[in-house]
Every structure is written in structure tokens, then in C-alpha cells.
Amino acid sequence: MTVIRLARRPDVWTVLKWVVAIAVAVIAIFPLWWMVNVVFSLPGEPVSINPRLWPTSVAAGIDKIAMIFAETEYFRAYVVSLIYSILTIFGVLAVSSLAAFEFSLFDFPGKKITIAIVMLSLMVPTAVTIIPTYLLTSELGWLNTMQGLVVPGIASAFGLFMLMQFMRAIPRDMIEAARLDGAGHFEIYWHIALPLSRNAMVTLAILTFMRTWGNYMWPLIVGTRPEMYTVGQVVGLFNAPLSHQTVDVVMTANLLAAVPPLLFFLIFQRKIVEGIAMSGTKG
Amino acid sequence: MSFLEISSATKSYGRHKVLEDVNLTIERGEFVVFVGPSGCGKSTLLRMITGLETITSGTISIEGAVMNDVDPAKRGTAMVFQSYALYPHMTVFENISFGLRMARKPKEYIASQVAQGAGILQLEKLLERRPGQLSGGQKQRVAIGRAIVRDPRVFLFDEPLSNLDAELRVQMRAELMDLHRRLGTTMIYVTHDQVEAMTLADKMVVMNGGRVQQAGRPLTLYDDPDNRFVAGFVGSPKMNFLPARVVGSDMGRILLEGIGGSARLSLPFAGELAVGTSVEIGLRPEHVSLRPLLPTESSEALVGEGKVAYVEDLGAESHVHLTLTDGTAVCLRAARGEASPGTTVRFFASPERALLFDAGGLRLRNRSARTK
Numbered sequence: 016m017t018v019i020r021l022a023r024r025p026d027v028w029t030v031l032k033w034v035v036a037i038a039v040a041v042i043a044i045f046p047l048w049w050m051v052n053v054v055f056s057l058p059g060e061p062v063s064i065n066p067r068l069w070p071t072s073v074a075a076g077i078d079k080i081a082m083i084f085a086e087t088e089y090f091r092a093y094v095v096s097l098i099y100s101i102l103t104i105f106g107v108l109a110v111s112s113l114a115a116f117e118f119s120l121f122d123f124p125g126k127k128i129t130i131a132i133v134m135l136s137l138m139v140p141t142a143v144t145i146i147p148t149y150l151l152t153s154e155l156g157w158l159n160t161m162q163g164l165v166v167p168g169i170a171s172a173f174g175l176f177m178l179m180q181f182m183r184a185i186p187r188d189m190i191e192a193a194r195l196d197g198a199g200h201f202e203i204y205w206h207i208a209l210p211l212s213r214n215a216m217v218t219l220a221i222l223t224f225m226r227t228w229g230n231y232m233w234p235l236i237v238g239t240r241p242e243m244y245t246v247g248q249v250v251g252l253f254n255a256p257l258s259h260q261t262v263d264v265v266m267t268a269n270l271l272a273a274v275p276p277l278l279f280f281l282i283f284q285r286k287i288v289e290g291i292a293m294s295g296t297k298g
Numbered sequence: 299m300s301f302l303e304i305s306s307a308t309k310s311y312g313r314h315k316v317l318e319d320v321n322l323t324i325e326r327g328e329f330v331v332f333v334g335p336s337g338c339g340k341s342t343l344l345r346m347i348t349g350l351e352t353i354t355s356g357t358i359s360i361e362g363a364v365m366n367d368v369d370p371a372k373r374g375t376a377m378v379f380q381s382y383a384l385y386p387h388m389t390v391f392e393n394i395s396f397g398l399r400m401a402r403k404p405k406e407y408i409a410s411q412v413a414q415g416a417g418i419l420q421l422e423k424l425l426e427r428r429p430g431q432l433s434g435g436q437k438q439r440v441a442i443g444r445a446i447v448r449d450p451r452v453f454l455f456d457e458p459l460s461n462l463d464a465e466l467r468v469q470m471r472a473e474l475m476d477l478h479r480r481l482g483t484t485m486i487y488v489t490h491d492q493v494e495a496m497t498l499a500d501k502m503v504v505m506n507g508g509r510v511q512q513a514g515r516p517l518t519l520y521d522d523p524d525n526r527f528v529a530g531f532v533g534s535p536k537m538n539f540l541p542a543r544v545v546g547s548d549m550g551r552i553l554l555e556g557i558g559g560s561a562r563l564s565l566p567f568a569g570e571l572a573v574g575t576s577v578e579i580g581l582r583p584e585h586v587s588l589r590p591l592l593p594t595e596s597s598e599a600l601v602g603e604g605k606v607a608y609v610e611d612l613g614a615e616s617h618v619h620l621t622l623t624d625g626t627a628v629c630l631r632a633a634r635g636e637a638s639p640g641t642t643v644r645f646f647a648s649p650e651r652a653l654l655f656d657a658g659g660l661r662l663r664n665r666s667a668r669t670k
């Protein structure tokens with residue numbers, strides 16, 4: 016088998032496919048790589064040699080990272096972002112799965128119209144709802160609080176939709192068998208529906224993380240005090256035209272922001288691809 | 299008072315009536331089989347007994363207590379589904395013990411119940427497996443195990459063997475019979491399969507169009523059906539129905555004419571039947587013969603003529619299908635080689651074996667010779 020494969024000359028299409036794939040990969044990776052190069056170089060060098068292909072000074076890069084952690088609230092922003100993401104993930108999972116459980120497995124009056132309304136909200140762009148949401152949050156006195164950051168993001172029409180599709184596939188017999196086995200409503204959810212939707216839940220968690228970590232607009236609006244800054248906002252400050260920072264320091268801040276999602280991606284690569292394929296849309 | 303009583307139970311979905319006026323009594327320890335064509339309401343009735351469907355009107359009671367509003371889990375019924383409905387993410391042990399765990403039974407009790415149930419069903423070696431790693435027959439046993447450990451008052455089975463291949467069905471059927479003998483628990487069983495119904499049932503309940511057509515011992519239903527539907531549904535090959543006309547009645551006998559075209563028959567019948575009434579004669583294939591009856595068998599046999607349409611040779615016997623002059627089809631059991639397709643043959647039947655049905659399909663019983 017291997018022998019045959021080695022002996023076979025790749026045809027034109029295979030070669031072409033590889034060329035395209037590699038070109039796309041290079042285009043996607045180069046900015047990241049360039050960022051790494053700029054960070055790990057001596058100050059002053061960045062602007063003079065452009066573009067460069069290899070990092071020149073690891074020590075200088077580490078110095079810059081240390082400087083950012085020491086002189087800015089970057090670490091605090093990390094913590095805020097992390098808590099924000101984790102709370103949002105748990106919130107989205109809990110709310111979406113509970114709602115999906117009811118919508119997909121049971122009948123109740125007003126079900127159709129409720130689903131229609133939720134699905135409608137999926138079509139409305141965030142920009143439209145952001146002002147009313149802001150007003151409501153401020154009314155509740157939640158500006159500059161963690162709940163103000165997290166709670167509006169918990170109601171995820173997308174998550175509901177995705178889990179509903181999944182839970183619809185649970186056979187009615189199985190739910191009825193559990194009912195005859197004496198499981199209450201919540202126990203059916205907890206012992207049957209949840210474990211059976213594990214894959215979808217993992218996917219939803221991943222997509223939610225990627226969306227929350229990269230969310231710039233909402234934290235910017237709701238968390239105006241420095242102690243509520245997320246990583247995104249801090250990077251935004253560095254990027255601002257009047258920040259008086261040199262390119263390499265700005266790049267360091269950007270790199271630090273990109274590290275968690277990158278690590279996350281490397282760990283969950285397969286799940287993410289599966290998830291995107293499964294949901295048919297990007298988070 | 300019977301163990302389980304269903305009285306004037308009905309079920310409708312909106313305006314669509316699915317079950318109408320169902321009355322049925324079931325004794326403790328009986329093996330009851332519901333049969334009937336697809337869509338006649340067998341599953342619905344079963345689900346009403348176990349509480350998965352509400353009862354629109356009427357009552358269902360078990361051991362004297364009305365069950366209409368009792369929670370499904372508290373009725374003391376256990377159901378085995380056609381799809382098995384095992385929980386795929388749990389091991390066999392977890393599947394079987396799920397109900398006990400939900401009831402917060404002590405660990406030792408659960409362990410001993412599962413061990414006992416697994417012993418009865420020979421599942422000891424499979425307890426750590428998941429349903430995905432089991433064969434169809436094993437899954438079926440797990441599903442039964444899940445029912446057994448709860449010590450139900452009534453077992454309900456909805457076509458439990460229909461997903462199994464023929465050989466396994468026969469084996470599981472024997473196992474079920476054995477299980478019923480050992481546990482002595484009341485069992486209600488839904489099936490499409492004639493043979494399953496005949497062999498398993500203490501009481502067979504034939505349903506059609508949302509009504510119970512007849513309930514009784516399988517052989518009683520076979521020999522003494524209440525109506526044309528039951529007569530035609532029970533038994534394979536099916537009973538033959540020959541249209542006829544009453545032309546006279548005299549001294550406890552009636553004379554029928556125009557049977558399958560031209561044949562005549564005089565048969566004992568004590569009852570009122572006006573001359574000119576259209577009736578149907580029901581004859582089981584084994585009661586129709588290709589050779590003349592001996593005088594001891596019958597004094598005045600029904601003699602007819604038909605063309606052999608085709609012959610099914612089954613080895614031990616043949617099913618000969620005749621077409622009579624008026625187009626009526628008649629099937630009879632014969633020995634191998636007794637008839638060949640295309641020929642015209644004469645057939646004989648004893649009037650004592652003939653059943654009579656009126657135009658509406660109701661059985662016309664010979665009152666003098668009633669069995670009940």
C-alpha cells in the first residue's frame with residue numbers, strides 16, 4: 016500500500032491544492048509571526064529593518080513583557096477577562112441547555128411563538144440591541160460591575176438554537192423511560208438530556224470562549240473604570256493613536272492578548288473545527 | 299373485583315377519537331396480549347395503563363385503586379419499549395439501577411436487586427458495558443432487567459421483539475414465557491405477530507379501529523370468534539369468507555345458496571334468519587378439503603368447484619388457492635402434490651365447521667349449540 020502510494024506521482028490538482036493551502040496558511044500566520052519578531056527584538060530595531068524573518072533578541076522581548084506587567088494593569092485585565100469568559104460560558108451553558116431542554120422535548124402553550132421570537136433575535140445585529148441593553152444595565156446599576164459585563168451575554172439565541180437541534184435527536188422513548196423510572200423533570204434534564212448533549216455543550220463552551228475573549232464593544236461600553244478593563248480594552252489603549260507607545264511595546268500588548276486564545280486553539284483544535292462544522296456558523 | 303380493570307375508557311386527541319369504550323378485565327398473573335392492525339390503538343392503551351397518556355374518559359384501576367391521576371412512576375407498572383430506550387451514556391448496571399437510584403434506595407438494596415435481576419436474565423458479565431456494545435438480544439434483556447428490578451405489579455411490553463431477527467425472536471419468546479412462569483407477574487404485551495400472540499397469551503385481546511373486538515383465550519378466539527374481523531385476523535392463512543344467500547329455513551336447519559357462485563349448503567342453525575338475507579360463511583383453510591368427506595365426517599357436505607390459481611408448497615403441507623366462479627378466493631390446506639395450478643377441482647367442507655356472519659360482520663351464532 017505505502018509502496019504504491021510512494022510510487023504514484025501526485026497529479027496537478029493535488030499539487031495545486033497544496034499550493035493554495037500553503038499560501039493561505041502563510042498569509043494567515045505571517046502577521047502573527049511578524050508580531051513575534053517585533054516583540055523579540057532590541058528597541059529601535061523594529062522600524063529600521065522591515066520586514067524581518069527571525070526574532071533577534073529573546074531577552075529584549077522578555078524585558079518588554081515584564082515591563083508591561085509591571086507598569087500597566089495588564090495582569091488585572093487578564094483576570095477580569097478570564098472571569099468574564101468563564102462566567103459567561105457557565106451562564107450560556109446553563110441557560111441555553113435548560114431552555115433547549117424545554118423547547119425541544121416538551122410541548123407547552125405559546126411554545127411556537129416563543130421560539131419564533133428567540134430566533135428573530137438571532138437575526139438582529141448586536142449593534143441594534145446594544146443601546147437598549149446598555150440602558151437596561153445602567154438602570155439596574157450594573158455599570159462597571161462583573162454582572163453588568165456577564166449577564167447580558169448569557170442569553171444566547173445561538174446557543175439555544177444549537178442545543179435545541181441536538182436535543183431534538185434524543186428519542187422520546189428515552190425520556191418516557193426515565194419518567195417511568197421515577198425521574199422528575201429536573202432529573203431527566205440532569206441525568207439524561209445533559210449527558211447526551213455533552214459534545215454540543217463542549218462545542219458551545221469553546222465558541223462562547225472565543226466570542227467572549229474577543230468581545231471588545233460591550234466591555235468598552237459597560238466597563239468604563241480602569242479596574243473593570245478587559246484585555247481587549249487594555250490593548251485598545253495601547254493601540255490608540257495618542258498612546259505615545261513605540262510599535263514594539265504595542266505589539267507586546269497585542270501578543271499577550273493573543274496568547275490565551277492561541278493556546279486554547281491548540282488544545283481544542285479538533286473540537287473547534289467539529290463545532291464550527293456542526294453549528295454551520297462561526298460563533 | 300379483577301386485578302386490573304379498564305372500564306369505558308376512551309382516548310381522543312382533540313376531535314380525533316383513538317380509543318372508544320374500552321372495557322377489559324385482567325386477572326393477577328395473566329399474560330395478556332393485545333393484537334390488531336397498525337394504528338388500532340394498542341400502544342395508546344398500553345401507554346394509558348402506564349400513565350404516559352392521559353385517559354380522556356372512563357377509568358383504569360389496579361387492585362381496586364383508580365389510576366387515572368396517579369403519577370406514572372407510582373403505578374407499579376414497568377414498560378419495555380420497542381426501541382429498548384436504554385440510556386446510551388450509562389453502563390448496563392447504571393441503566394438497570396436508574397429507577398432505584400431515582401427512588402433513593404440504599405446502595406446495598408440496589409446492588410442486590412441488580413444482581414438478582416442480572417442473574418435471572420444472564421446479564422452478570424455485561425454489567426460494565428454500555429448499550430452500544432451489546433447485541434439486540436442483550437439490549438432487550440437489559441430493557442427487561444430495568445423493568446424487573448423495580449418489582450412492578452404489571453409488566454408492559456410494546457412490541458419488544460420486533461427489532462430482532464427471526465431466530466432470536468423465537469428464543470426471546472421462550473425466555474419471556476419462562477420469565478412469566480418464574481415471576482408470576484401480570485404481563486401485558488403488544489404484538490403484530492400472530493404466532494407470538496397465540497403462543498404467549500393466556501388472554502388475547504383483538505383490537506380494531508379503537509375498539510376491543512374480542513378478548514379471550516387464543517383458541518377460543520380461533521374457534522369461536524365474535525365477528526368477521528376477529529375471525530379473519532386470528533389464524534394464518536386467513537379464514538375464507540364465502541358470500542351466500544338464505545333461501546329457506548326449516549326444523550333447525552337453514553338452506554344457503556349461491557355460495558361462491560352456485561354451491562348450496564344446508565346447515566344446522568337454530569335462530570331467526572329471514573329468507574333472502576345475505577350472509578357470509580367462514581371456513582378455515584384446514585376445514586376445506588380436496589377429497590370427499592367420509593359419511594361419518596359429515597352427512598351433507600358443502601361441495602364447490604374452483605380453479606387452482608396457485609399453490610404454495612411449504613414442505614409439510616401445501617396451501618392451495620382457488621378462485622371460484624364468482625371470483626371469491628378460497629385457500630385450503632392440502633397434502634403436497636394434491637393439486638396443480640390451472641386445473642379445476644372440487645372442494646368439500648363440513649357444515650359443522652362453517653361459521654356464519656351477517657352483512658354487518660357480526661357472528662350469527664347457532665343458539666342451540668352455543669359454547670358459552
Ligand SMILES: Nc1ncnc2c1ncn2[C@@H]1O[C@H](COP(=O)(O)OP(=O)(O)OP(=O)(O)O)[C@@H](O)[C@H]1O
Pocket residue numbers: 311314316334335336337338339340341342343490
Ligand atoms: N399524539 C398523537 N396525536 C394524534 N394522534 C395520535 C397521537 N398518537 C397516536 N395517535 C393516533 O392514534 C392511533 C393509535 O395509535 P397507536 O400508536 O396506539 O397504534 P398501534 O395500534 O400501537 O399501532 P402500531 O401497531 O403501528 O404500533 C393512530 O391512528 C395514531 O395516528
Ligand SMILES: [Mg+2]
Pocket residue numbers: 340341342456
Ligand atoms: Mg404501537
